[in-house]
Amino acid sequence: MTEQVLAIDVGGTKIAAALVDDEGRIGRETVQPTAESADPDEVFAGLEAAVRELVGTETSGAPLRVGIGSAGPIDEPAGTVSPVNIGAWRDFPIVSRTRAVIKELTGTEPLVGLAGDGHCFALGEHWLGAGRDLDSIIGVVVSTGVGGGAVLRDRLVGGLTGNAVHLGHITVDAWGGRCVCGGYGCVELYARGPGMVAAARQAGWTGGDDARALTESARAGDPTAISVIDRGMRALAAGLATTATELDIPTVVLGGGVAKAGDVIFEPLRRHLRDFAVLPYVTGLEVRPAVLDNAGLLGAAALAFTLPQTR
Template sequence: MSEQVLAVDIGGTKIAVALVDDQGGLGASTVRPTPRSDDADTVFAPAADAVRAVLADRPAGRGPLRVGIGSAGPVDTPAGTISPVNIAAWRGFPVVARVAAVVEEVTGTAPVVGLAGDGHCFALGEHWLGAARDVDTMIGLVVSTGVGGGAVLDNRLFAGSSGNAVHLGHISVNAWGPRCVCGCHGCTEMYARGPAMVAAAQERGWVGEDAQALTADARAGDAVAREVIEIGMRALAAGIATTATELDVRTVVVGGGVSKAGDVIFEPLRRHLREFAVLDYVRDLEVRPAVLENAGLLGAAALAFTLEG
C-alpha cells in the first residue's frame, strides 16, 4: 500500500480530517462542525475526536505519520500556532502541538507535522490535482466570505517567513478608501468578498440576502447587482494583477463560493485584468476556475508529503 498522510482542514464552520494517499485518494475521513465557543479546548475537542476516529483502523508500526494542517489564519508557521479571525477562542493556539499529541496518543509514535494557511492549502491542492496541475507556478485565490490566497512557485509553496505570504485580500487597491478591519485602507476584500458586495448592493436598494442571490440577479440582468459585481471584480483584478506582477506568475486559479457563479463573475474579472496586468510578462495572465471541491484538504495532504519523515 502507498503511504498515507493525515490531512486536517480547519475552518470557521467545519473541521475535516482524512487519510490521503500519494495519488490524492481518500481513505478514512470525517467532518465535524466547528463549535461556537469562547473556550479553546471546547473548540479543539471535535478536531481531536476526528483525528482519533480517522486513525482508529490505521495499522500500527508504519513509522512516524506525516500530518498536514491547513487552517484559517493568520497562522504562525514557525511557532506552530494559529489565530483564525473566524475562531475567536483561538489566539496563538498551539495547533501543531495539540494535533501532534493526539496523533502520538493513538499511534504511539510522534508524528511530523506541517502547518499552512487555508489559502495556501487551496493553492497546493489545485496545483497538485486541480486546475493548475499542468503548470509549475500559480496563484490560488479563494473568494467567499473573505478573500484568501497562496502561491506555488516552481512547484514549491511560497509561504513567507511567518506563513502568511500572498494575503491578497488585504492588498490595498484604494489608498484613499475606508479603513479595513485589518487596519489598512481600501483592501481588496472590502470590495470583492461576497458579504461586501451584498452590503453594497443593499445600500443601493437591492433586496436580496446573499451572494448567491446577488449573482443570480446579475445573471438575470439586475442593474444594481451587475454594477456592484463590476466594482468588486475591478478591485479583485487590481489585487490579482499586483500580486502576479510582483511574483511573475501567469496562471491564477479562483475558487470559493463567489467563484462558482460562473461568467457573471469571471467575465468582468478577466476584462478588468486587461487594464491592470499590462507589463509584457503578465499581459497574458490566465484566470481559471477551481475544479476541486476539497482543495484545502488535499492541499494539507500535499503539504504533508513535502515534510521530511
Template sequence: MPPDSVVAALDIGGTKIAGALVDDSGRILVRSQDPTPAREDGETVMRAVGGVLAELAASPLWSQVTGVGIAAAGPVDVSVGTVSPVNIPGWRGFPLVERVRAAVGGMPAVLIGDGVAMAAGEHWLGAARGRDNALCMVVSTGVGGGLVLGGRVHLGPTGNAGHIGHISVELDGDPCPCGSRGCVEGIAGGPGIARRALEHGWTSGPDGDTSAAAVAGAARAGHPVARASFERAARALAAGIAATAALVEIEIAVVGGGVAGAGDVLFTPLRRTLRDYATLAFVRDIEVVPALMGADAGLLGAAAAAFTWPD
C-alpha cells in the same frame, strides 16, 4: 491494492472541522467531519479536533499513516506552529501543531494556512497542476490565497505569503478590519458584494436572501445594480492579481471559493478588467481559471503539505 503511502489531513475552519486519510495519488480514502464549536473556549475546539482525529484513527488504514497535514483558517505562524483564526476567538496563538502531535502519539505534523492549502491542492491535482508560477485565490466571505513560485508552494516566513485579500486597491476606500483601507477582501468578498448592492438599491427576493449568491442570481437575470456590484468586485480582484503578477510574474490565477461559484457573472468582468491593469508585456497573458478542487481543496492541500514538507 493497499495504498503505498497515507497521510492524515485536517481542514479547520470556523464552520467545520474536516478530516481525511489521503494516499499519495490524492485519493481520499476515509472521511470525518464535525461542526466547529467556534464560539466556545479553545480547549473545547481542540476536543472537537481530537474527535475527528479519533474517528480517522479508528480506520484499519491508520497504521499506514506517516504524518498529519493541517490546513487552518488564519492568521497562522508556521514557524512556531500556532494559529489565531479570526473566526475562532478561543484560539489566539494556540499551539495547534504541538497539540495535534500529542493527539497522534508524536507523529510528524505540518501546518499551513487555508489559502496556502488551496494553492497546494490546486498545484498538486487541480487547475494549477504543471504550472510553475501561480496565484490561487479563495474568494468567499473573505479573500485569501497562496502562491506557487518556481514550481513550489511559497509559504513565506510565517506561512501567510499570497494573502491577496489585504492588498489595498482603493487608497481612500473603506476601513478594513485588518487596519488598512480599500482592501480587496472588503470589496470582493461576499459581504462586500452584498452590502454594495443593497446600498445602491438592490433588494432581496421574496425569500429575504441578501447573500452574495442572491446578488449573483439577480446579476444573472440582468439586474443592473447586482451586475455593477460584481463588476466592482471583479475590478478589485483584477487589480490585486495584476499587482501580484507585477511582483512575482505569475502565469495563471486560479479562483475558487463560494463567490467564484457565480461563474461568468464574476469571471467575464474579471478577465475583461484584468486587461486594464495587467498592461506590461510580462503580465499581459495571465490566464484566469476556476479552481477544480472544490470543497476538498483544503484537505488535499493539507495532505500535499504532509507529503511534501515532512518534519
C-alpha cells in the same frame, strides 16, 4: 502498502479530516463542527475527535505525516494559529496539541506541517486541480472573505511566518474604507461576497441576502447587481495583477462560493485585468476556475507529503 497521510482542514464552521494517499485518493474521512465557544479547548475537541476517529493504535513504526490547513493568520514556525473566524484561538498551539494526540494513539511522534487555508487551496489545485499541468500558480478563494496562496516552481510560497500572498488584504484604494484587518481599501472590502451584497443593498437592491442571489440578479440583468459586481471584480483584478506582477506568475486559479457563479464573475474580472496586468510578462494573465470541491483538504495532504519521512 501505499502511504497515507492525515490531512486536516480547519474552518470557521467545520473541521474536515481525511487519510489521503500519494495519488490523492481519499480513504477514511470525517467532518466535525467547529464549536462556537470562547474556550479554546472546546474548539480543539472537534479536531481531536476527528483525529481519534481516523488514526488507529496500530503503527508501522514510521511517523505519521500530517498536514494542517487553517484559517489565519498563522505562525508556521511557532505552530500556532489565530483565525479571524475562530475567536477562541489566539496563538493557539495547534501543531503541538495535534502532535500530542497522535503520539498518544500511536506511540510515535508524528511529523506535522501547518499552512494557511489559502495556501492549501493553492497546493490542492496545483496537485490535482486546475493547475495540475503547471509548475506555478496563484490560488485565490473568493467567498465570505478573500484568501490566497501561491506555488512557484512546485514549491509553496510561504513567507517567514506562513502568511505570504495574503491577497485579500492588499490595498487597492488607499483612500478607501477601513477593513477588518485594520488597513484601508483592501481587496476584501470590495470583492468578498457579503461586502458586495451590503454595497448592493445600500444602492437599493432588494433581491436577496447573499452573494448567490446577487449573482443571479446580475445574470438576469439587474443593473445594480451588475454594477456592484463589476466594482468588486475591478478591485479583485487590481489585487490579482499586483500579486502576479510581484511573483512573476501568469496563471491564477479562482475558487470559492462567489467564483462558482461563472461568467457573471469571470467576464468583468478578466476585462478589468487588462487595465492592471500591463507589464509584458503578465499581459496574458490567465484566470482559470477551480475544479476541486475539496482543494483545501487535498492541499493539506500535499503539504504532508512534502515533510521528510524521517526526522
